[in-house]
Structures are given as C-alpha cells and as structure tokens.
Amino acid sequence: MNTRSISFRLLVWCAGLSSGIFILSGILFYSSLQHFLKNDVRESQERRARQIADTLLTHVNQTGSSYVAEEIEKFYAPEINDRFIRITRGDSVLYLSGAPNDQSFDPKEVPATPTTAKDEFYQTFQSPGKKTLLIAGIHSQAQDGAEYLVEVGTLLDPMETMLNHLLLQLVFGLPVVVVITTAGGYLLVRQALAPVESITRAAERITQHNLSERLPISKTGDELERLAFSLNRMIARLDDAFQNSKRFVADASHELRTPLTILRGELENLVEASRLDAEVRERAASMFEEAIRLSRIVEQLFMLSRLDAGEAQAEWSSFDLAGMAKNTAEQMSLLAEDKNISITCDAKQAVIVEGDPSRLKQVVVNLLDNAIKYTPPNGQIELRVHAVNGHALLEVEDNGTGIPAEALPHVFDRFYRVDQIRSGGIEGAGLGLSIVESICAAHGASVEAESTVGKGSRFLVKLPLSRN
Ligand code: ADP
DSSP, X not given: OXXXXXXXXXXXXXXXXXXXXXXXXXXXXXXXXXXXXXXXXXXXXHHHHHHHIIIIITTHHHHOXXXXXXXXXXXXXXXXXXXXXXXXXXXXXXXXXXXXXXXXXXXXXSOOOOTTOOSEEEEEEEOTTSOEEEEEEEEEEOTTOOEEEEEEEEESXXXXXXXXXXXXXXXXXXXXXXXXXXXXXXXXXXXXXXXXXXXXXXXXXXXXXXXXXXXXXXXXXXXXHHHHHHHHHHHHHHHHHHHHHHHXXXXXXXXXXXXXXXXXXXXXXXXXXXXXXXXXXXXXXXXXXXXXXXXXXXXXXXXXXXXXXXXXXXXXEEEEHHHHHHHHHHHHHHHHHTTXXXXXXXXXXXXXXXXXXXXXXXXXXXXXXXXXXXXXXXXXXXXXXXXXXXXXXXXXXXXXXXXXXXXGGXXXXXTOOOHHHHHHTOOOOSOHHHHHHHHHHHTTOEEEEEEETTTEEEEEEEEXXXXX
16 A cells, blocks of 8 residues: 555545544533533532522421421432432531432441531532542521531432443444544545546556547546646647657658768769879768768668658568568678678577568668677677567577666667767667667567677567467
8 A cells, every 4th residue: 555645645634633523522522511410410409408498497496407307308308319418507417318228328427517618519529339429518597597507419420320321432433433434535535536547547658659649537627627638738739749840850851862862973973083083082982971871860760750650551461570580681691791790590480470571671680780780700699580479589689799787778769879889980870779669669569678788788579470
C-alpha cells in the first residue's frame, strides 16, 4: 500500500477526524449528562428536605417528635426506598432513618454535620461497601424559634450504573463509527479518484508515436474533468508542434536531395577533369567527399521522416529473415575484410517474418556497419538469427570498443554520437541507430543494446514471427 497516495492520506484523515469528533462529542455528552443527573438528584433531595421542614417541623412543638417520625415513615418509607433522612436539633438527633433493605449503607455511620454548615448544602458519603450517598441538607426554623437541620440523601448507584453503561457503549461504539466512516470514505475517495487512474494509464500510453490519442474525460464537472481537458489541449499543442517539426525535416531533406545530387555530379566532373591542375583537383575531391557525406545524412533524414510518416507498411510481405541476414553479411564481409574483421553467421534455419524486406535489410546493414566501424582491426563479429517463443531474434555482437554505460540509453537518439568516438574520427552522423529503432517500431519490434567498454557490444532485435 502506498502510504503517500492521496487516497491513503484522505482515509487516515477521515479515520482520525471521525474518531476525534466521536471522542470529543462523547466526552461532552457524558459529562453534561453526568452533571445534569447529579443536579437532578441533588434538587430532588433538597425538595424533599424542604417538604419535611415545611410540613412536619413548623408545628413540631405541638405535634411531638414521634408524630414527625411516624409521618416520615408513612410518606417517605426511607428503608424501602434506600433513603437517608436525619433531623437534628442542636446536638441531639430527632429522627434517623433505619438501614435500607439491601443494607447498602448504615445511617448511623454518616458523620454528624457541623453546626457551621451553610443554610443549604450538599455532601457525599462513601459507605464501606463503596456505595455513594448524596445528601442535601437545609436549616429550618420552627414556629417556636427552634433551629432544625434536615438532611435527606439517596444512593447515586442507579445514576452511576447508567453512566457506566453509557461509557461502555461509547467505547465500543468508537471502533464501529471509525470503521463505518472509513469504509464510507474509502468508497467515496475511490469513486472520486477513479478518473485519475484512467487518466494516468492513458497518459502512460501516449508517446511521440501516438500523440493523436487523447486522455479520457469523465463528465463529472469537477476539477479532474478540467484537468483532463487542459492536458488534452496541451497534448494537442504538442502534437501540432511535433507534426510541424516532422514536416519541416521531411520538406527540408526532400528539397536538399536534388541540389545535392547536382552538386555531387558537378564535383565528380571536376575531379575527373584532366585539364585542371593537381591542387584544384585535390580540393574538388575533398569537396566531393563532403558532398557525399552530406547527401548520406540528407538521405538518412529523408528515410527517418518517411518512417515517421508510417510509409514502411506499404511494401510488406512474408520473407526469410535468416536468409536475408546471411546474404547481407556476405555482401558486407568485403567491408569487414578491409579491417581484417571476420563476420561469422549463425542463421541456418529459416525464420519467416512479415514486413518490408528492404527496410529490415537496412536494420541489418546499419547494425553490421556499426559493428565494423567500432571494432578495431582483427576483431570478430557474430550475426545470429533464431526463432524463440513466437519471436525472431536477430543479434549482432562484436568485440569492439564498446559503449560507456552513461551513453548506452542515448545511442538510439537522433544525432547522438558517443563523444570519445566522435573525437576518434570515425565517420557517422548519429542517425544509423535512430533509423534502426524507427524501422523496428514500424514492424512492432524492439531493439536493445548491451555493451561493455573495451569488450564489445551486442544489439538484439526482437520481431514477431509471421502468422501465415
Ligand atoms: P553513427 O553514424 O555515429 O554510427 P549510430 O546512430 O549508428 O550513429 O550510432 C550512435 C553511436 O552509438 C555511435 O556514434 C557510436 O558511438 C555508438 N555505437 C553504435 N554501435 C556501436 C558498436 N557496435 N560499438 C560501439 N559503439 C557503437
């Protein structure tokens, strides 16, 4: 998984944000509910204490304390309702409720409230059984002026049990919420970013050879639609510029061919003219050589522009690549003999491919020509043609100068020549391998180069076998 991808980062944000919001709102909800419930319990205890004070204590001097106790038992039934009720006058306790039925606390253990307590107050008492009693107390004055302290309390247990239950639900709810929001976020992100994936795939496919293709535009009306639209306009501009430059090379090389042929002819005549003196003839010969070189470059450029225009397809046929390579090697062996280089050919079995034979012959010529040029005298060149796994493999291997590793990726570029060689004075314009690559591309073939400086080079052409 790519942790730096937009979808991953969005999902992490989504999970983090949803758990953050859930935890925060959970804490807020829990604490306000706790506050509200506690307040409610306090207020109802206080209300009861005031009721007792107002209804039973005002005339206590006339009714008597036993009447008060009876009335409290009758109306409030503290033992049954787990309540604590205590009425004190000065230091003496007028009434104290009994222990509740479940014995959760003992009223006798609740410490006496100091006389300095405020008119209205609250306090909590923790029983030995870890039960919390919330007690509200009020001071009240009877008709005869006597001061009474009424305290009413109840257990916080039910409230705490409910809050614990809620806490548990929140804790277990957190992973559920995170999973649901992350899954929802994942679906949303995947849907939103789906066009990015198809745009990337289409963009990967577009090269200089298929600049007429365009990126898919999903009619979503969002930023991605605008991006794809802008990229398509950029590709269209690139296509235009590319076509213009191709057209320029094609036109220029075409226009240069005729004047160069005339120039060559004229110079050749001059070289052969016996009435001219030797020095002029020598200069004319050097100009003739340059004119030949120039017209070779122009021919190569013209061939490249025709290949770019896709004209190679016109003369396709099925033929034996092995036989053609063998003949070409024989024809070129004369050139190799000048440098005492031997060309061995391993192409016994016929290998039938489909294509333009003259163009594919050009591939073999260019590869062999380079091998001869860049192999010192007495070197060796091997040419092999085999059929392997539905493909024809054509290999040209030499034990020549080799190509430096940093130059190897560029040898198929137009006008590229390895510097060391350029200074070595070997003739060439850096177009031979570009032509090889263009012919291969037109035939659905690939060409690769391997090389070690000082040991030699190996060029491998992989071409689909004929299906007929
Ligand atoms: P050139 O006309 O210069 O030979 P190419 O396009 O045929 O142009 O080759 C490009 C460069 O690749 C050459 O200049 C040379 O440096 C290098 N090269 C090609 N073939 C070989 C080879 N068999 N051995 C060593 N270097 C080679």
